[in-house]
Amino acid sequence: MQYNIHSGRDSQGRLNPRRTASVIERSGAEVIALQEVDVHWSRRSAWRDQARGLASRLGMRAFFAPIYTLPPPRPGYPKRRFGLAVLSEHPVLAATNHRMTRRNTQHSSETTVRLPGFPEVVVDINGTAVHVYAAHLDYRERPRTRRIQVREIATALDRDDPGTPRLLLGDLNATSRAPELAPLWKRLRDTTGHTGAPTYPARRPRMRLDHIAVSGETEVVCSTTVASTASDHLPVVAELRIPS
Numbered sequence: 001m002q003y004n005i006h007s008g009r010d011s012q013g014r015l016n017p018r019r020t021a022s023v024i025e026r027s028g029a030e031v032i033a034l035q036e037v038d039v040h041w042s043r044r045s046a047w048r049d050q051a052r053g054l055a056s057r058l059g060m061r062a063f064f065a066p067i068y069t070l071p072p073p074r075p076g077y078p079k080r081r082f083g084l085a086v087l088s089e090h091p092v093l094a095a096t097n098h099r100m101t102r103r104n105t106q107h108s109s110e111t112t113v114r115l116p117g118f119p120e121v122v123v124d125i126n127g128t129a130v131h132v133y134a135a136h137l138d139y140r141e142r143p144r145t146r147r148i149q150v151r152e153i154a155t156a157l158d159r160d161d162p163g164t165p166r167l168l169l170g171d172l173n174a175t176s177r178a179p180e181l182a183p184l185w186k187r188l189r190d191t192t193g194h195t196g197a198p199t200y201p202a203r204r205p206r207m208r209l210d211h212i213a214v215s216g217e218t219e220v221v222c223s224t225t226v227a228s229t230a231s232d233h234l235p236v237v238a239e240l241r242i243p244s
Helices: 017-027 050-058 144-159 179-185
Strands: 002-004 031-039 061-070 080-088 092-103 112-125 128-136 166-171 210-214 219-225 236-241
Touching: 002 166, 002 210, 002 236, 017 050, 031 050, 031 061, 031 128, 031 166, 050 061, 050 080, 061 092, 080 112, 080 128, 092 144, 112 144, 128 144, 144 166, 144 179, 210 236
Parallel strands: 002 031, 128 166
Antiparallel strands: 031 080, 061 080, 061 112, 092 112, 112 128, 166 210, 219 236
């Protein structure tokens, strides 16, 4: 499952982490990539650790990959963190929070910097090591930063051994036919064949910003978009067959 959870807030901005967990649980997904995850971030998410909370509710393992780590609101409190997470029912063999070129939304400057928040999690699926990448690309209309980010994703994918199953799950903030995403499709294929239903905004979706892509040895059984207003994005679910 690919799911931008909007910090646990529904399409009208109301905080409801139980509803977020319910959407994931009902889908039956075994590996989930999440964007816009708050960990003790602010009042908007009741200062909770959303990655740990969702993992506990769902009985899964979690790897949290912060983009931003800021000082606590007061001495003795946890640091404020915001980023992505990968949840898995399967054993996690390794996990890395890679850096990616971004425009820092915590500052007014338009200068790009290298920040973390591009997780790679290796999960053991019935004895096969599967590399799962989660991404949240730049949201601005101009594609310059996304183009750089896609090159960085491609470099990470190319580091894997040939034949290694690779999955990319992400809010790419672009449709699959956007020119800046083209390098991805030389390495992966979209589980919907570039014809999937729109995912944003959740109430009246017009654009497909959320994608699941797989490497060549992985078979796509089916892929669908889940109807839910638990976030401002719709989740995407794909059923895959991973070669042994």
